[in-house]
Amino acid sequence: MSTGAPPPGRSQGEPPARADVLVLGGGPAGASAAIALRRRGISALVVERAEGPGVGIGEHLAPPTLPLLARLGVLDGVLAGGHRRSAGVRSAWGEPALRDRDYIFCAEGEGFHLNRAAFDGMLLDVAEAAGARVIRGGDPPPLVRRGPSGWLARIGGDELRFSAVVDATGRAASFARAQGARRRAWDRLVGVSAFLAPRDAVELEDALWVEAVEGGWLYSAPLAGDRLVVTLFADTDALAAGGAAALAGALLAQSTHTAARVAPFSPAGEWHVRPACSEASDPIAGPGWLAVGDAATARDPLSSSGIAHALEDALDAASAIEAHLGGDLQSFSRYAEARRRAFDDYLSTRTRTYRMEPRFPGSPFWRRRWWASPEEAPVLLDPRARLRLAPRGLQRARSASPELPAGVEVEALCSAAERGAPAHAIVAAYRAAHPAGASDRAVIVAVQALLARGIFEAIG
Known part of the structure; x- marks a missing residue:
């Protein structure tokens, strides 16, 4: 396999050079994927679009992440990187007082407050030192699917063939979206x-x-x-x-x-x-491609697991790609399924954590997070309550989709309430127009969510 060096020029008609994997994005997920691929002897070309790192919302590296950094071979770089060490977490959650969780009780040791620019740059430097080719500040190249042989792209005047593409473009998930993936958000x-x-x-x-x-x-x-x-x-x-x-x-x-x-x-x-919402791509992988990090599943910063999950994805993606190159046609599907299971577990943990804060029962922010998904919300709506679409409600309705059960078409539901009717009649009208869609219960939960948001309003 190639070492990632640019291919020499070729005469017209000569087959494109082979570069096993194209990694789109040079953040922690993309750079780590390139490192893990090179550790397995697989060539990688990384296209990092940004000239520099963005502003990181979370800068904290919790102790359980350290073994993942060690597996990737970059822990020494973090320890020597001048990052500020952290002794633990103090939180006022569920009660007014600050309570300490000292990292001295963590088997992995202390945590770090990262300088994200230095951390991200270190990972890209390690990827290059391992033999990956890194293009900084470049636009993602147009890619053409070439059947089972992979993808073709023209980069720097050279036509290259890739056996797989890794989408590490963050929450934008630009490559996954181009392949037909949709993003579902669980909150806003x-x-x-x-x-x-x-x-x-x-x-x-x-x-x-x-x-x-x-x-x-x-x-x-x-x-x-x-x-x-x-x-x-x-x-x-x-x-x-x-x-x-x-x-x-x-x-x-x-x-x-x-x-x-x-x-x-x-x-x-x-x-x-x-x-900072919890969201996921569907699908997470497809023929000849897979997503890693936030491009696959993005998590609430409360979990303090963003970098850890990027590293886990990178390591598992490299394993799946190695199996794929060896002829395993199901490795990408298994990778995607493992990501979905991990995200489901995360959603359950997220709900339990938010439910630990009971002090603000009247707050819309907290009520929205007391269930892992809208489908789990209790039915509290009076079926006889007369409702109608509020002024400018339709314009605001599109942003409410994360709070609605899957399968409910928000614009159609708004149309059913436009003239005003009892809640049970609005549900019945929607279900009559969409008999194969969401269940009665899902539509009822959606109606009460729109009422709570002020998109529907009660009428006398």
Whole structure:
């Protein structure tokens, strides 16, 4: 197999050169996939579109991630990378007081607050040192499917043939979408982040802090140079109400501990907004391609597992690709199924964690997270309640899809309520028009979710 060096020029009509795997994306998932592939003797070409890393919402590396870094062969690079070490987590979750979870009790040792630019750059450097070819700042090349032989692409004037493509393009999942994959979101979580500099000398403890408030939750962690990264998590409707700075101010005003922690720091010069919802691609893999990291399944930062799941995907993807190149036609399907099972387990854990916070029963943010999926929500709707579509409800309805059971067509449901009718009549009208779609219960849950969002309104 090739070492990843650029192929020599070829005369017209000569077959394209072989480069086993094209990796689209050079973040932790893509770079780690390239490293794992090269460890198995498989050539890889990485196209990293961004000129530099984006703003990471989560910068924390929990101790259970360290064995994965060791398996990948990059743990020494992290230990020598100048990242700020973390002794544990302090959280006000389920009660007002901050409670400590000290990493001294973790078998893997301490955690780290990462400098993401340095971490991501280190992984790409390791991939190159292992023999992968890395193109930084390049646009993803157009790809043409060539039957069982793989994919063709023209890169840097050379026509290359790839046996597999790895989509590591993050939440955009651009290659998977181009192959027909759809993204399903389970919520509308968004993170609003700022990097704060101290006004004067400040003694900043090494712990990660998490604090639940009525409108969402807050995350803060120290970085090198006594800077503090703070991220405030809420749903997109709260962000839309007043913008990033207003949302940050509102959540900080609801907090006790985080507000005190940021007080010695200068005000944020800029708030960075990033999606943070739980979402997954369907499918995760297909003929000649598979997705890794956030392009496969993206997780709530509360799990502190984003980097760990990117590394796990990368290691498992390399194994699946090796089997695929050896003639195993089912290896990609097994890889995708394992990702789906892991994501289902994550959703259950996510629900249990959010249910541990009972202090805000009237908060839409918390109510939306008390079930692993909309299908599990209890039926509380009075079937006799007269409802109708609220003014401008249809325009706002599309963003409500993550809160609706799968299979419910939100625009059609809005049409059924446009003139106003009892809830049971709206459900019956929708089901009559879509007899093979979602169940009665799913439609009822969808109606009550739209009512809670103000997309439907009660009428006398």
